Amino acid sequence: MIPPPVCSRKTLEIGSKHSPEMMCLPFKVFIGNYIESIEKGADTIIITGSCGPCRFGLYSLIQEDILQDLGYDVDLIVIDSIKEGYKEFISNLKKITKTNTLPQLYKSSRLALDLIKRADDLTQKSNYTRAYAVDKNHVNQIMDNYLKTSVQIHGASELINLINKTKEELSNVKLLENYNPIKIGIIGEIYTIIEPFVNLDVERKLGQLGVLVDKSLTPTKWLEHHVINYPFGSEDENNKFKLAKPYLHTPIGGHGRETLGSAIHYKNLGYDGVIQILPLNCMPEIVAKSILKNVSKDLDFPIMTLVVDEMTGEAGFVTRLEAFVDLLSKRREKHLIG
Amino acid sequence: MKKIGVPRGMLYYENFPFWKDYFNEIGYEIVVSKKTNKDILDNGILNSVDEACLPVKIIHGHVDYLKDKVDYIFVPRVVSLYKREYCCPKILGLPEMIKNSIEDLPEIIDTIFDLDKRSGLESGYRDVGKYLNVSNKESSKAYKKAYSQKEKYNDWIRAELLPMNYKFRPNNINILVLGHSYNVFDDYINMGILDKLSKRNINIYTAEDLSSEHIRKFSSYTKKRLFWTHGRRIVGAANYYIMNKEIDGIIFLSSFGCGLDSVLTHMVSRQSTIYEVPFMNLTLDEQTGEAGINTRLEAFLDMMKWRDKDKSYISTFR
Numbered sequence: 310m311i312p313p314p315v316c317s318r319k320t321l322e323i324g325s326k327h328s329p330e331m332m333c334l335p336f337k338v339f340i341g342n343y344i345e346s347i348e349k350g351a352d353t354i355i356i357t358g359s360c361g362p363c364r365f366g367l368y369s370l371i372q373e374d375i376l377q378d379l380g381y382d383v384d385l386i387v388i389d390s391i392k393e394g395y396k397e398f399i400s401n402l403k404k405i406t407k408t409n410t411l412p413q414l415y416k417s418s419r420l421a422l423d424l425i426k427r428a429d430d431l432t433q434k435s436n437y438t439r440a441y442a443v444d445k446n447h448v449n450q451i452m453d454n455y456l457k458t459s460v461q462i463h464g465a466s467e468l469i470n471l472i473n474k475t476k477e478e479l480s481n482v483k484l485l486e487n488y489n490p491i492k493i494g495i496i497g498e499i500y501t502i503i504e505p506f507v508n509l510d511v512e513r514k515l516g517q518l519g520v521l522v523d524k525s526l527t528p529t530k531w532l533e534h535h536v537i538n539y540p541f542g543s544e545d546e547n548n549k550f551k552l553a554k555p556y557l558h559t560p561i562g563g564h565g566r567e568t569l570g571s572a573i574h575y576k577n578l579g580y581d582g583v584i585q586i587l588p589l590n591c592m593p594e595i596v597a598k599s600i601l602k603n604v605s606k607d608l609d610f611p612i613m614t615l616v617v618d619e620m621t622g623e624a625g626f627v628t629r630l631e632a633f634v635d636l637l638s639k640r641r642e643k644h645l646i647g
Numbered sequence: 648m649k650k651i652g653v654p655r656g657m658l659y660y661e662n663f664p665f666w667k668d669y670f671n672e673i674g675y676e677i678v679v680s681k682k683t684n685k686d687i688l689d690n691g692i693l694n695s696v697d698e699a700c701l702p703v704k705i706i707h708g709h710v711d712y713l714k715d716k717v718d719y720i721f722v723p724r725v726v727s728l729y730k731r732e733y734c735c736p737k738i739l740g741l742p743e744m745i746k747n748s749i750e751d752l753p754e755i756i757d758t759i760f761d762l763d764k765r766s767g768l769e770s771g772y773r774d775v776g777k778y779l780n781v782s783n784k785e786s787s788k789a790y791k792k793a794y795s796q797k798e799k800y801n802d803w804i805r806a807e808l809l810p811m812n813y814k815f816r817p818n819n820i821n822i823l824v825l826g827h828s829y830n831v832f833d834d835y836i837n838m839g840i841l842d843k844l845s846k847r848n849i850n851i852y853t854a855e856d857l858s859s860e861h862i863r864k865f866s867s868y869t870k871k872r873l874f875w876t877h878g879r880r881i882v883g884a885a886n887y888y889i890m891n892k893e894i895d896g897i898i899f900l901s902s903f904g905c906g907l908d909s910v911l912t913h914m915v916s917r918q919s920t921i922y923e924v925p926f927m928n929l930t931l932d933e934q935t936g937e938a939g940i941n942t943r944l945e946a947f948l949d950m951m952k953w954r955d956k957d958k959s960y961i962s963t964f965r
């Protein structure tokens with residue numbers, strides 16, 4: 310099993326070159342990822358499907374064509390929702406984990422879940438630390454080092470060691486005292502939120518400005534909702550649906566409803582504002598954006614939307630982030646005085 | 648009589664004859680917005696999010712046009728028209744987009760039509776009736792009347808949406824015009840493409856000509872289940888006409904930024920390549936110019952005539 314190389318801007322470039330122009334950003338990232346993995350020798354590719362109502366569920370149809378046209382001979386395994394057929398689901402899982410019995414399968418899946426969770430926790434801790442750190446670059450160095458090492462090591466236990474070591478390093482970073490950072494929640498389409506190079510490393514950029522960042526969706530949150538607590542869903546995510554209800558009664562596909570619920574969730578937690586990341590042409594997020602306008606007005610809560618695609622440049626992006634953070638600080642001062 | 652406004656956009660092109668008869672039957676007058684024009688488009692752009700696709704912007708313009716002329720506006724929330732199938736996310740969220748974007752609206756009738764979860768259209772219409780204090784019984788009666796004639800929809804297309812004086816002529820070039828019904832039939836969106844074809848004596852085929860049985864059958868060849876009802880119609884129609892060799896070429900009218908079209912154009916163009924049917928994709932947005940469309944259309948038709956003349960000649964070389 311070959312994990313895809315850590316994604317980079319290059320992944321996206323390769324992906325964009327070989328994808329139909331109108332496809333959404335995550336599709337292009339996936340294609341880039343596949344090609345990079347194949348060049349490193351992968352012969353099997355695993356993706357999770359989803360059955361509608363967004364494009365994601367049909368990705369594999371086109372992706373197979375593209376890979377074939379490029380002359381790659383690979384196995385594309387699509388793990389569909391259990392709803393599309395339990396047998397398929399399990400047999401695909403077995404193919405991937407190369408285990409044959411259910412208990413074994415259970416064990417290796419637990420391990421994978423555990424790793425994902427640990428990695429997520431680490432990212433969260435780094436975001437937190439960066440906001441308070443006296444020297445932000447110190448945090449960046451620690452995390453860069455972690456990312457670089459993590460692709461070179463083998464096996465779960467080594468990875469866990471690395472994560473633990475990195476955590477400790479983060480704990481030793483010198484923090485500002487009596488500092489009360491601006492807090493911003495990141496909401497929007499899941500892949501765009503998760504992949505730093507797709508969202509132009511928005512967490513790091515905000516952290517650099519001394520902002521505490523939290524992401525509404527992480528791999529762990531997704532798994533807890535869609536797999537671990539299947540078919541009931543996790544409490545947090547279900548709560549978001551409830552929050553979104555006054556604005557949207559029915560799901561609209563993708564993560565549109567979560568986006569709305571998350572915005573309100575962050576407001577309730579006392580955050581200063583949220584940023585919606587919208588991959589160009591993403592259908593559910595466009596619907597969400599038109600509703601967020603009123604959420605922001607009704608709750609008197611600043612919400613900014615950033616549209617990203619493979620052409621988004623660093624410069625304009627940073628300016629907009631700075632302007633938003635500026636706005637939030639001014640609002641805070643006003644509240645304190647008023 | 649109270650007035651119900653129907654914006655002339657999106658699902659109008661699939662349902663209007665039924666909506667009209669239903670509302671008339673329960674005693675309401677229907678007011679349809681004007682045909683799409685520059686004013687409607689401009690107001691639509693002004694009143695919707697920048698990132699929306701052209702059809703969504705246009706329907707915002709139609710709603711804006713109607714808002715001070717009627718007592719209600721009918722924008723149903725069509726979630727699903729078939730078991731385990733859905734519509735585009737923007738259709739799912741259309742009433743919300745409209746309500747959050749346009750100010751001073753009259754009451755919006757945004758009944759949910761969800762055939763994945765519920766038994767049928769009829770119960771949807773009962774919910775529509777509830778908005779207007781119409782009893783279930785009356786509602787069902789009106790529904791049955793509205794849907795009693797099967798040919799009604801296609802008759803309407805012929806009478807209202809196809810170009811005037813359009814006639815089918817055997818032995819002429821046959822072209823399948825594919826795309827969402829609102830792209831195919833709104834001649835402002837597509838710069839009058841049907842007219843242009845008709846003036847050149849070309850026979851027009853659309854997905855709407857086919858029965859849903861044919862669509863279902865011919866759209867089931869894909870490796871993954873197509874879960875968009877509107878996508879199925881487009882892919883099914885393409886497969887049907889291509890495989891039955893009924894057409895000489897395909898023109899796909901797609902919306903810029905449309906998520907469905909990004910997948911569908913890929914599938915249809917691939918199929919066309921395999922069966923060697925000429926295929927052209929025209930992408931439409933508010934910047935599309937008529938001159939560009941004309942040039943591309945001419946080139947496409949020229950190629951087809953050339954093919955036609957040399958058909959027997961070429962085939963020996965394949």
Ligand code: SF4
Nearest residue numbers: 333363365563591592
């Ligand atoms: S939710 Fe957005 S990004 Fe995801 S498949 Fe749909 S359009 Fe693409």
Ligand code: SF4
Nearest residue numbers: 700735737902905906
């Ligand atoms: S199907 Fe395409 S054109 Fe229609 S609303 Fe959705 S994105 Fe727009």
